[in-house]
Amino acid sequence: MLLFDDPYEQVLETIRDGYPDANKTDLTYDRSGHADFSFRMFRLKKQINTSFDQIASKVTAEILKIPAVRKVAQESGYLNIFLRDEFFLESVDKYLSERKQYPDTFQDPERVLVEHTSTNPTGPIHIGRTRNSIIGDSLARILARYGYRVSTQYFVNDSGKQVAALYKGFKMYHPGEPPAIDSLLSGYQKIYSEIKDDREKEKDLIEPVIKRYESGDSEIIGEIREYCTIVLEGIRKSLSSIGIKIDDYVWESNFLRGTELEAVFEMLDNRLKDENGATYIELDNETKVYLRRSNGTSLYIARDIAYHIFKALNSDWIIDVLGEDHKEHAARLSQILRDFMDFKPRLDVVTYSFMSLEGSRFATRRGNIVSLDDLLRRTEEEALKIVREKRPDMMEEKLSEVSKKVAVSSVRFNIIRVNSSKPVDFKWKEALSFDGDAAPFIMYAYARARRILEKAGEETSVDSRTYLKEERALSRNLYLYPIILQDAVSNLKPELIATYCLDLAKAFNEFYANCPVIGSGPEMGKRIMLTSAFSKILRDAGSLIGIEFLEEM
RNA sequence: GGGCGCGUGGCCCAGUCAGGAUAUGGCAAUAGCCUCCUAAGCUAUAGAUCGGGGGUUCGAAUCCCCCCGCGCCCGCCA
Structure with a gap:
C-alpha cells in the first residue's frame, strides 16, 4: 500500500457532501492540460436534473477551503480544480526528506508469487521468450515497490518429450563425452531435425527414454536433471546479464515423483471420468480436459495443477506470465482450480503476444532466432x-x-x-x-x-x-x-x-x-x-x- | 469453421477497463537553438476519414452488432 498526500480524496469527499451520488469516475486527474482535477459534472447531471451552474456553485466554495486548492473554474460541464503551484513539490519533498521515498510504502502482508520465463531447458533463451522474463521481472519489482512480499519462480520442465530429446540427442551424437552446454545443444538440434517430420522415428528414439524415466529409473532421472541444470545455467546467466534474477527454480519432476500429483487426483476424485483407461474432467461447456493418458502417465495440465497447489501453500496471490499460446490452458487451469478444488489464492494470468523477427516468425529449428x-x-x-x-x-x-x-x-x-x-x-x-x-x-x-x-x-x-x-x-x-x-x-x-x-x-x-x-x-x-x-x-x-x-x- | 487477442499519421507507440473539452509522444522530413548546469537535448512547421460499415448516446478511438486484415489456440503435446 502506498502512502502519500493526495487532495483527490478530499476534493471527492467535498463534492459528495453536496452530491452523495458523485462517483469516483466523475472526478479525474486531468490529462488534457485544462486543470489538475476535473469534476465532470455532465456525468452527475444524468442522475439529477440540475444545471451545471447550480452544481458548480453548490460545491465551489467548499472545495476552495481545501488547503491545497488554489482555484476552481467552471467551463460548461466541467468544474476545473487547480492546486497551488508549490503544493506538488512541497508534498513530494516532505516524503523524500522524512521517509526517504515518495510515495512511502506500508508493508502489505500479502505474499505474491510471480512465475515467469519457465522456458524448456533445451536451448539458449531468445528474445521472443525474453519478453516473458522482462514482463515478469518488471511486475515483480513493481509489486514489491507497492509493498507486497514478492518472490519469483521458474518452473523447470525436466520430464517431458523435449528434455527426453535433449538426453537422447546428446547420447547419440556425443557418446562418452562429459556433458557440456554446446554438445548438449547441438545434440538436441540434430535429433530434433531428425524427428520433426517423422513420428515413427520420434516414437522409436524418444519413447523408450520417457518409459525409463517414468518407471523411476534413478540413473536416467539423475542424468536428465544434470543436463537440464547445465542448460539452465546458461539461461540463468543470460537473464542475469539483463538484471533478472529468479528466486526459486522448481523442478517439474518433483511433482511426478512425489505425492503431489496423486493428491491432485484424490482431490478431484468425484469429478474424474474414464474413457478407455484415460482420465479426464468435464468442464461446464462439455469440454473434456484429459489429466492422465490411458497408459497411466500424466498430462501437462495435471502437473500444472499440482504445481499451483504447491504455489498456494506459500502465496496469497499467484501471477503467471505466459505466452498467448497458453491462454486456453491457463483458462482451463483457473477454472478447474476455482470450481473443482479448494483453491484460496487470487490467480492472475498475464499473457503476451508473440514477437516476430523482421516480419517473419521466430523459428528455433530454422535458425530464425535472435538469442538474448x-x-x-x-x-x-x-x-x-x-x-x-x-x-x-x-x-x-x-x-x-x-x-x-x-x-x-x-x-x-x-x-x-x-x-x-x-x-x-x-x-x-x-x-x-x-x-x-x-x-x-x-x-x-x-x-x-x-x-x-x-x-x-x-x-x-x-x-x-x-x-x-x-x-x-x-x-x-x-x-x-x-x-x-x-x-x-x-x-x-x-x-x-x-x-x-x-x-x-x-x-x-x-x-x-x-x-x-x-x-x-x-x-x-x-x-x-x-x-x-x-x-x-x-x-x-x-x-x-x-x-x-x-x-x- | 469455432474461440481469444490485435488493427490509431509513411513507421513505432499512448489513450480503450471506468464514453466527454483541440487524439499522446517519438522516428523519418523541413526550419531554427551550444561565449550559459552534458545538443543522447530543446523550439517550430508539416503529417490522422482512430481498419470498414451500422447502432446506442446530447457526445464514441473508447460501449454494442456485422464485416475485413493479421496473430494465437482448437492433441490422451507442452
Missing part, C-alpha cells in the same frame, strides 16, 4: 560506437560501463514499453537506435540532473514560490508517480511505468532548457529541490522496469 546474448552483445557494440563519438574525452573503462548499461536498459525498455497484448516485430534498425522514446533519453535526463546536483550541492532552502510552466509541469509529474504505480499494480501493466518515465524525463528536459538552476538567485533553492526530487523519483520508477542509471554518460 546476441541481441545484448550487438546492442552494446552499437552503444559503444555512439558513446565514443559523443564523449571522446571519456576513459575506456567508463565507455564500457556506459555502453553496457545503455544496452541492458535499451533491450528491456524496448520490450516493456509496448502493451503486452500487442504483437512486437523485432527490427534490428529499431533495436539499435537510441533516439527519442528510448532508454537513453531517460538515462540522459537523469545524468543531467545529477550533474547539476553535483555542481550545485543539495541546498534546500526555498525562497521562491513562483513557478514557471516548466517547473509546474515537472512538479505535477513527480507528484503523480503514486497514481501511476497504483494503476500499474491494479491492472498489472508494467508499460505504464515506461510511459511515465518518458513523460517525466521529457518534463525535466523542458525544465532544463528553460530554467537554469545554478546562478538563478532566488529561484535556485527551489530548482535544486526540484532537480533532486526528479532524480530520485525517475531512478525509483526506472529501476522498476530495469533501467540502469549512470551519474555520467
Whole structure:
C-alpha cells in the first residue's frame, strides 16, 4: 500500500457532501492540460436534473477551503480544480526528506508469487521468450515497490518429450563425452531435425527414454536433471546479464515423483471420468480436459495443477506470465482450480503476444532466432560506437560501463514499453537506435540532473514560490508517480511505468532548457529541490522496469 | 469453421477497463537553438476519414452488432 498526500480524496469527499451520488469516475486527474482535477459534472447531471451552474456553485466554495486548492473554474460541464503551484513539490519533498521515498510504502502482508520465463531447458533463451522474463521481472519489482512480499519462480520442465530429446540427442551424437552446454545443444538440434517430420522415428528414439524415466529409473532421472541444470545455467546467466534474477527454480519432476500429483487426483476424485483407461474432467461447456493418458502417465495440465497447489501453500496471490499460446490452458487451469478444488489464492494470468523477427516468425529449428546474448552483445557494440563519438574525452573503462548499461536498459525498455497484448516485430534498425522514446533519453535526463546536483550541492532552502510552466509541469509529474504505480499494480501493466518515465524525463528536459538552476538567485533553492526530487523519483520508477542509471554518460 | 487477442499519421507507440473539452509522444522530413548546469537535448512547421460499415448516446478511438486484415489456440503435446 502506498502512502502519500493526495487532495483527490478530499476534493471527492467535498463534492459528495453536496452530491452523495458523485462517483469516483466523475472526478479525474486531468490529462488534457485544462486543470489538475476535473469534476465532470455532465456525468452527475444524468442522475439529477440540475444545471451545471447550480452544481458548480453548490460545491465551489467548499472545495476552495481545501488547503491545497488554489482555484476552481467552471467551463460548461466541467468544474476545473487547480492546486497551488508549490503544493506538488512541497508534498513530494516532505516524503523524500522524512521517509526517504515518495510515495512511502506500508508493508502489505500479502505474499505474491510471480512465475515467469519457465522456458524448456533445451536451448539458449531468445528474445521472443525474453519478453516473458522482462514482463515478469518488471511486475515483480513493481509489486514489491507497492509493498507486497514478492518472490519469483521458474518452473523447470525436466520430464517431458523435449528434455527426453535433449538426453537422447546428446547420447547419440556425443557418446562418452562429459556433458557440456554446446554438445548438449547441438545434440538436441540434430535429433530434433531428425524427428520433426517423422513420428515413427520420434516414437522409436524418444519413447523408450520417457518409459525409463517414468518407471523411476534413478540413473536416467539423475542424468536428465544434470543436463537440464547445465542448460539452465546458461539461461540463468543470460537473464542475469539483463538484471533478472529468479528466486526459486522448481523442478517439474518433483511433482511426478512425489505425492503431489496423486493428491491432485484424490482431490478431484468425484469429478474424474474414464474413457478407455484415460482420465479426464468435464468442464461446464462439455469440454473434456484429459489429466492422465490411458497408459497411466500424466498430462501437462495435471502437473500444472499440482504445481499451483504447491504455489498456494506459500502465496496469497499467484501471477503467471505466459505466452498467448497458453491462454486456453491457463483458462482451463483457473477454472478447474476455482470450481473443482479448494483453491484460496487470487490467480492472475498475464499473457503476451508473440514477437516476430523482421516480419517473419521466430523459428528455433530454422535458425530464425535472435538469442538474448546476441541481441545484448550487438546492442552494446552499437552503444559503444555512439558513446565514443559523443564523449571522446571519456576513459575506456567508463565507455564500457556506459555502453553496457545503455544496452541492458535499451533491450528491456524496448520490450516493456509496448502493451503486452500487442504483437512486437523485432527490427534490428529499431533495436539499435537510441533516439527519442528510448532508454537513453531517460538515462540522459537523469545524468543531467545529477550533474547539476553535483555542481550545485543539495541546498534546500526555498525562497521562491513562483513557478514557471516548466517547473509546474515537472512538479505535477513527480507528484503523480503514486497514481501511476497504483494503476500499474491494479491492472498489472508494467508499460505504464515506461510511459511515465518518458513523460517525466521529457518534463525535466523542458525544465532544463528553460530554467537554469545554478546562478538563478532566488529561484535556485527551489530548482535544486526540484532537480533532486526528479532524480530520485525517475531512478525509483526506472529501476522498476530495469533501467540502469549512470551519474555520467 | 469455432474461440481469444490485435488493427490509431509513411513507421513505432499512448489513450480503450471506468464514453466527454483541440487524439499522446517519438522516428523519418523541413526550419531554427551550444561565449550559459552534458545538443543522447530543446523550439517550430508539416503529417490522422482512430481498419470498414451500422447502432446506442446530447457526445464514441473508447460501449454494442456485422464485416475485413493479421496473430494465437482448437492433441490422451507442452
